[in-house]
């Protein structure tokens with residue numbers, strides 16, 4: 296899969312940009328604040344409909360613009376598609392594929408598959424469980440684009456149940472209705488997380504062995520308060536049933552605390568290195584290796600599933616790596632269109648086309 300060309304208008308620091316990246320490796324060089332991450336963020340937005348920096352949509356619209364426009368041509372095998380997206384400062388967005396307007400913007404998902412490598416990826420291993428849940432959920436959208444909708448349903452059901460628990464009048468019948476909705480949506484989220492882990496876990500182990508050059512075992516463990524064990528053969532409805540039971544058992548506590556205390560939003564995926572929780576037991580270097588392995592493994596899993604190689608977005612990752620890990624990452628990177636940013640090209644041990652970003656333009660160096 297490759298991006299043939301990209302045009303941006305009113306997107307972040309780009310008032311107007313037309314760019315034709317190479318189908319191979321693109322090394323994008325610019326000083327701090329030049330707009331390197333903004334460029335990758337635009338590509339990621341086309342593939343996930345969200346900023347990989349976690350920025351809200353309105354932050355993506357240029358300071359002086361009313362709307363942001365992102366357009367690009369994607370080639371996937373013999374097929375080409377023209378995708379267009381408009382983000383409005385006041386909220387709302389609109390998408391077109393091959394000039395046809397989509398009824399739901401979310402139907403754009405799946406046209407651009409990508410995998411990011413970001414300096415803050417270390418948080419996935421090092422910090423709290425929400426980072427690992429987010430990693431799994433975002434990876435799932437790249438594997439199965441429609442899972443975006445399940446996630447949105449679940450988030451909404453959770454917000455509504457929590458809002459209800461905070462009210463003065465909280466009757467049993469209405470709470471039961473919220474339980475049911477949360478359980479149905481949660482069952483889907485859970486089944487998909489189990490399948491996501493299943494899709495990447497074998498790959499993680501072998502990629503990790505390549506990068507680390509060690510035989511250490513790597514795996515996921517999943518702790519949940521409601522029998523949400525990681526079993527990819529359990530159906531969404533079975534997970535929903537388990538969550539319904541758990542919500543019933545937690546009802547008294549939820550009423551007291553006025554918040555939903557069980558469900559996928561409280562689950563704790565753990566990354567195990569040789570049987571120990573890597574969050575607490577792995578060294579900084581081991582954590583970094585594990586993070587890179589997760590990303591390379593997700594790329595392989597998505598590529599296997601769709602039979603195309605997702606675009607690689609590497610934002611300033613090489614400057615964080617010691618020479619050995621940098622070399623190991625380069626060795627394990629898959630064949631793919633690659634956009635890699637850096638402030639100093641000497642940090643990047645990749646052969647490719649060099650671009651320089653300055654004053655909102657991207658030009659050959």
Ligand SMILES: Nc1ncnc2c1ncn2[C@@H]1O[C@H](COP(=O)(O)OP(=O)(O)OP(=O)(O)O)[C@@H](O)[C@H]1O
Nearest residue numbers: 307308327328329330331332333354355356357358
């Ligand atoms: N909505 C926006 N409209 C206009 N400019 C913006 C907007 N959001 C961010 N910027 C500008 O974009 C610049 C940051 O761009 P970006 O994060 O891509 O830099 P970078 O090249 O990745 O830098 P670094 O090397 O520090 O990571 C900042 O100068 C910021 O002012």
Ligand SMILES: [Mg+2]
Nearest residue numbers: 331332333611
């Ligand atoms: Mg940056």
